[in-house]
Amino acid sequence: MRWFPIPRHPAKLETMPDDPTKLDEWRLIAKVSHDLRTPLNGVLGLSELMLDSELSSEQRRSMELIQISAESLLTITSDLLDFSRLRGERVELDNIAFDLIGLIDSTARLLAVRAFERGIEISYDVAEDVPRTVRGDPGRLRQILTNLIGNAVKFTHEGGVSVTVVLDSMRPAGAQLRFVVRDTGIGIPADKLDAIFDEYAQVDASTSRKYGGSGLGLSISRRLARRMGGDVEVTSQLGKGSEFTFTAILEPADEKAAAAERAQVTLSGARALVLDDNPSIRELVQQTLEAAGLAVDGVEGVDDGIEALQKAADQGEPYRLLIMDAWISRRDGYEIARTVRDDPVFADTRIMMLTSAGRRGDGRRCRDVGIQAYLTKPVSGDELLDAVAVMLGAVVRPTATLVTRHVLEESRRRLCILIAEDNVVNQQVATAVLRRRGHTVDIVDTGAAAVEAIAQTDYDVVLMDIEMPEMDGLEATAAIRQRPDAAQLPIVALTAHAIGGEQERYRAAGMDDCLTKPFRPQELIQLVEHLGGATPGARTADQPPRPPPTPVNLTEFRRAMREAGMEETVETILGVFLEDATERLTALESAVQAGDADGIRMAAHAFRSAAATVRATNLAELLHQVEIAGQANDLGRAADLLQQVREEKAAVVDFLNQTTVY
Ligand code: ADP
DSSP states (O other): OOOSOOOOOOOOOSOOOSSHHHHHHHHHHHHHHHHHHHHHHHHHHHHHHHHTSOOOHHHHHHHHHHHHHHHHHHHHHHHHHHHHHHHTTOOOOOOEEEEHHHHHHHHHHHHHHHHHHTTOEEEEEEOTTSOSEEEEOHHHHHHHHHHHHHHHHHTOSSSEEEEEEEEEEEETTEEEEEEEEEEOSSOOOGGGTTGGGSTTOOSSHHHHHHHOOOSOHHHHHHHHHHHTTOOEEEEEETTTEEEEEEEEEEEEOOHHHHHHHHOOSTTTTOEEEEEOSOHHHHHHHHHHHHHTTOEEEEEOSHHHHHHHHHHHHHTTOOOSEEEEESEETTEEHHHHHHHHHHOGGGTTOEEEEEESSOOTTHHHHHHHHTOOEEEESSOOHHHHHHHHHHHTTSSOOSSOOOBOHHHHHHHBOOOEEEEEOOOHHHHHHHHHHHHHTTOEEEEESSHHHHHHHHHHSOOSEEEEESOOSSSOHHHHHHHHHTSGGGTTOOEEEEEOOOOTTHHHHHHHTTOOEEEESSOOHHHHHHHHHHHTTOSBSOOOSOOOOOOOOOSSOHHHHHHHHHHTTOGGGHHHHHHHHHHHHHHHHHHHHHHHHHTOHHHHHHHHHHHHHHHHHTTOHHHHHHHHHHHHHHHTTOHHHHHHHHHHHHHHHHHHHHHHHHHOOO
């Protein structure tokens, strides 16, 4: 195997700035960004693949350092290009309707993970009169907020970060909104308050060493805010904290029109009821399904649930789907499901059970009761939607079997994929990622070879590098589209150009979508499987299934720690967790034995926080159930769950002992 990239052609740029003085910088930066992205794709992709495999702790540490370095290189590359585009006035802002409050919420939540691990909190408050739906560029708005909130978290060691959003005034162009991000962090010296908005400016030379970053974020944010008719300003007190104010003018949008823009057709309109006494899970399921276009109601109590089902049926609009917890307000979900199933009025309502811990016999119980699907928590949004699509017949399955995580995994259609790419490293990355999902992959390294391969084999998806020797990706696509049997064949452009306008060019050339290098394995999988229609159906190739999820999601934990700038403490925290785990379990066992409901709640809570921090997800979820049982004074349930907690804790400890050395 050769591990060096084949030399590539220089970047071809279709669009150049009108102002010749900007031409050189723009050309140079776009080319540097392009040429950096291609090898970075190899480094990031391969390191992610290796981190997923078995490694000694020393190898793992080295791989992680490689990944961190590559990621920071990528950030700098993106910032640089972004900055150059803004300076050359080359950024086109989108004008689409979006849910402003949803955007603020999701941005704050994402950064809250980082904040939580640093022991600080993020809160946000949106004034009543701020329009919920606005028109503008949600991606760029999120970029500014992420930069400001991200900085606030980065430079705060104690206290918290608050975000407030108020409506300043209504103007002819729209609503002038004021976003204020306050922190209780290190503050900024008065004489540096202006300079930090300059490109590459940081308060002092130690900032980059200590906190990372390139000093481009604020200058990009300010330029973007100005494009939105506003600005970014700052006041600060050294040692006390800073306050960044960002203003923008956004046109309020019609809620219904926005919903229509977002609506997805496949599942849209179907009514679903979510019955769960845990508000966070209920809301999560509700939001996921609503985003897919379902009409969803959520209820907390069993009686309310049955009443809602009855009412909907009476009105002639029965729920097509009931998603419920296996344990609701101290009642057995299976019993409730049986009641629903036994009533002919609800014959058309399909039932999905969410269980906290997959127990042996769950499948049989579901079948006995007449439940069509069960999923074990934590459930991802994709998994939920896949299962719902299968249940509601948006995806046709050959036989009416019980839908479980395993069935979803097994029934995902295996695709036949052609990769046309001349860079050996990138070929390896894409191939390894796709083969691990069970897909069949063929590789060619010129456009002409791609055209030939398509004449021979019936592919589901083609990944097409744009710049290849002999015949480039665009020419090859044109040739492929000449064939009547390949008119609908999904073709994805692979490009290292991160500049706008390129995607349109590829679409115009007949390509369906575009992946910008470096892409994440997950991005590649999602796009390919979406375009190739790898939804549940027949299995066409016999490939080994993916390994089961591990008791601790170490990759996720490491990533979160890295984002929090605490990567050096990963091993220490895991060590502390291991040392404490037995003691925490003993505390819980004693409380259960003593029948002390409050003690159970507290012990479970403390253990859960520790488990959640290291991403021992199943253990954390089980402990959450124990905590709920403690709160509800349900000693029987707590005692029942204890054995599962013991087993999961043992699995976590074994796993950590095998994968890390202290
Ligand atoms: P970066 O964070 O990548 O260095 P920015 O342009 O976002 O670049 O910020 C420039 C500099 O401004 C930072 O390096 C830091 O010195 C200072 N700064 C920004 N936000 C804050 C804040 N909330 N508290 C203290 N210093 C800040």
